[in-house]
Amino acid sequence: MQRTVEQSLAIKTEARNRLKWLPTVIFITSVLVTLIGIFALSAWAETSGFYHATQHLMIFLGGAGAGSSLMFSIKTKRGK
Secondary structure (H helix, E strand, O other), X not given: OOOOHHHHHHHHHHHHHHOOOHHHHHXXXXXXXXXXXXXXXXXXXXXXXXXXXXXXXXXXXXXXXXXXXXXXXXXXXXXX
């Protein structure tokens, strides 16, 4: 059974509506992870090289998550 164009568009629109909140949640979580990595772990990261690398990893992952969520949000808004 093949789908019509209208059915395909309806499925895409429904999927897009279900994911509207996801970039916002990822962005907020990423900013929190970055802030924790920068401020809360500063003293802890100075005690060991491994802890310092872990702090840098948290900052990197937070930035990557925030950037990708913004890009996803912009991409989905342009697709409308």
